[in-house]
Amino acid sequence: MIFKGKVWKFGDNIDTDAIIPARYLTTSDPLELAAHCMEDADPDFVKKMQAGDIILGGENFGCGSSREHAPIAIKAAGVSCVIAKSFARIFYRNAFNMGLPIFESAELADAIKEGEEVTVDSAKGTIIITDSNKSFTINPIPPFMEELINDGGLMKHIAKTRGKNETK
Amino acid sequence: MGNTITEKILMAHTGLKKISAGQLINARVDIALGNDVTAPIAINEFKKAGGKKVFNKNKVALVLDHFTPNKDINSAQQCKAVREFALQQKITHFYEGGRVGVEHALLPEQGIVLPGDLVIGADSHTCTYGALGAFATGVGSTDLAAAMLTGELWLKVPQSIKFVVYGKLQKWVSGKDLILHIIGRIGVDGALYQAMEFTGETIGKLPMADRFSMANMAIEAGAKNGIFAPDKITADFIKKRAKRKYKFYASDADAVYSDIIEINAAKIEPQVAFPHLPSHVKGISKAGRVKIDQALIGSCTNGRIEDLRIAAGILKNRRAASHVRLIIVPATPEIYKQALKEGLLDIFMKADAIISPPSCGACLGGHMGILAEGERAVATTNRNFVGRMGHTKSEVYLASPAVAAASAVLGKIASPEEL
Numbered sequence: 001m002i003f004k005g006k007v008w009k010f011g012d013n014i015d016t017d018a019i020i021p022a023r024y025l026t027t028s029d030p031l032e033l034a035a036h037c038m039e040d041a042d043p044d045f046v047k048k049m050q051a052g053d054i055i056l057g058g059e060n061f062g063c064g065s066s067r068e069h070a071p072i073a074i075k076a077a078g079v080s081c082v083i084a085k086s087f088a089r090i091f092y093r094n095a096f097n098m099g100l101p102i103f104e105s106a107e108l109a110d111a112i113k114e115g116e117e118v119t120v121d122s123a124k125g126t127i128i129i130t131d132s133n134k135s136f137t138i139n140p141i142p143p144f145m146e147e148l149i150n151d152g153g154l155m156k157h158i159a160k161t162r163g164k165n166e167t168k
Numbered sequence: 169m170g171n172t173i174t175e176k177i178l179m180a181h182t183g184l185k186k187i188s189a190g191q192l193i194n195a196r197v198d199i200a201l202g203n204d205v206t207a208p209i210a211i212n213e214f215k216k217a218g219g220k221k222v223f224n225k226n227k228v229a230l231v232l233d234h235f236t237p238n239k240d241i242n243s244a245q246q247c248k249a250v251r252e253f254a255l256q257q258k259i260t261h262f263y264e265g266g267r268v269g270v271e272h273a274l275l276p277e278q279g280i281v282l283p284g285d286l287v288i289g290a291d292s293h294t295c296t297y298g299a300l301g302a303f304a305t306g307v308g309s310t311d312l313a314a315a316m317l318t319g320e321l322w323l324k325v326p327q328s329i330k331f332v333v334y335g336k337l338q339k340w341v342s343g344k345d346l347i348l349h350i351i352g353r354i355g356v357d358g359a360l361y362q363a364m365e366f367t368g369e370t371i372g373k374l375p376m377a378d379r380f381s382m383a384n385m386a387i388e389a390g391a392k393n394g395i396f397a398p399d400k401i402t403a404d405f406i407k408k409r410a411k412r413k414y415k416f417y418a419s420d421a422d423a424v425y426s427d428i429i430e431i432n433a434a435k436i437e438p439q440v441a442f443p444h445l446p447s448h449v450k451g452i453s454k455a456g457r458v459k460i461d462q463a464l465i466g467s468c469t470n471g472r473i474e475d476l477r478i479a480a481g482i483l484k485n486r487r488a489a490s491h492v493r494l495i496i497v498p499a500t501p502e503i504y505k506q507a508l509k510e511g512l513l514d515i516f517m518k519a520d521a522i523i524s525p526p527s528c529g530a531c532l533g534g535h536m537g538i539l540a541e542g543e544r545a546v547a548t549t550n551r552n553f554v555g556r557m558g559h560t561k562s563e564v565y566l567a568s569p570a571v572a573a574a575s576a577v578l579g580k581i582a583s584p585e586e587l
């Protein structure tokens with residue numbers, strides 16, 4: 001997978017209430033959720049961003065609630081992938097389970113400025129900043145997670161492997 | 169090399185003879201939980217994958233507690249979708265209307281989750297059940313769909329951090345203060361991906377209500393689960409509730425931990441988490457003068473009968489300050505009835521409190537207690553993120569029921585000692 005897009009920077013501990021505030025959880029419609037993506041962290045985010053752009057977080061991105069509405073809102077807003085120093089564990093699960101690509105790179109988060117363009121190459125495990133041509137490595141995706149993404153998420157993975165004798 | 173209680177419970181839910189931290193497993197699930205916010209997505213995924221029947225109708229719990237009593241048309245639609253599914257699938261543990269309580273108070277009270285269980289819930293505070301000596305963790309809606317379909321879920325065996333708590337608790341200091349103190353110490357990602365195992369002489373004496381509020385907030389340190397080894401106190405709690413078999417597990421003496429942290433509980437005063445992180449913790453003596461507009465006593469953290477008794481003890485023959493809206497939310501119908509029987513509701517009403525039906529409403533800024541711009545609330549809940557209880561420029565201060573009740577009376581964040 002290759003993603004090329006402009007980076008929108010956020011700080012540490014961006015929680016799910018900031019990604020999609022609870023007041024919008026009376027629906028699970030992706031487009032309605034997308035309209036409020038990142039609203040409590042940056043109210044203008046959805047207006048400013050373009051399809052294919054990348055969210056860049058600090059430590060513990062996606063902490064807080066288990067709401068899958070958070071990765072759904074991000075994906076439906078057109079964000080191509082999320083890069084962060086580290087992810088909260090339920091957000092991490094959710095992203096892979098529903099097929100939103102996420103990558104960990106602590107160095108990139110410190111080195112890049114908002115608005116710069118990057119190219120993420122998940123196969124090579126690199127992120128390159130277009131202007132400066134600086135290269136960063138991404139923490140490798142665990143094999144099982146790659147399997148989930150390749151199968152198109154957890155439910156498709158289950159449909160594929162059901163009946164077979166799994167990881168016992 | 170021995171195993172931790174977390175590893176042992178996980179191992180018992182696989183066919184494996186050996187297990188170690190970091191390993192990826194497929195585990196059998198005893199209870200899979202969803203609510204009116206997360207279940208609709210899960211039900212959709214379940215159907216999309218061709219699901220016709222849940223793996224076991226006695227092992228799925230669906231609790232409509234977040235935007236209920238229905239806040240608006242959208243939330244009514246969500247509840248309707250879950251209700252139709254629950255009735256069609258003949259789900260045993262389906263709760264709504266006058267039977268509904270806040271899920272994490274309700275399930276242990278009703279004996280639905282038991283020691284030794286493996287519980288997954290599409291709600292991050294599912295970790296609450298670790299207080300019973302169960303492995304319980306929050307997951308997403310797709311995970312819930314997978315578990316409802318197959319009765320299994322993929323999990324990574326977490327490393328464990330052991331917290332050894334010793335020393336006698338000071339007056340007004342509760343499990344809530346202990347966990348706030350711990351989160352303040354290790355940070356909101358201090359236990360990321362790990363299990364938090366609570367042990368030590370202080371923990372051994374801690375009542376179940378306090379253990380529940382501690383396990384409840386393990387997620388606030390990024391943990392996968394919080395866990396207490398079950399003992400006599402657990403046995404007393406569970407005896408009258410369990411309708412099926414359960415098992416007590418304990419860590420081996422030579423179990424491996426990523427870290428061992430000792431806490432002298434005798435040195436801890438009542439704690440307050442300042443906006444906007446649960447780790448932004450100060451002792452009450454260092455809180456300064458923080459005027460409040462609202463006090464909320466309730467939620468899956470501190471809405472149990474023990475919490476209401478403490479609040480009532482403080483509010484008796486007193487009234488909330490005239491500028492403070494005091495909202496009290498008994499977490500389940502049983503707690504509500506018990507509070508009525510004990511005369512607690514009478515005390516609350518005389519203190520000018522609003523008594524809410526069991527609901528998550530105010531805790532997550534859903535409804536029935538939203539904050540306006542610039543307003544401040546002290547709450548016995550578990551999260552104080554930006555906008556958690558309303559406007560993005562409102563503030564939430566997390567504290568125990570004792571501090572919340574005293575603060576309501578004095579109109580500012582205060583210790584019961586100041587009354």
Ligand code: SF4
Pocket residue numbers: 234270271272291293467468469527528531532549550
């Ligand atoms: S009471 Fe609050 S924290 Fe607990 S389940 Fe409800 S919304 Fe979540």
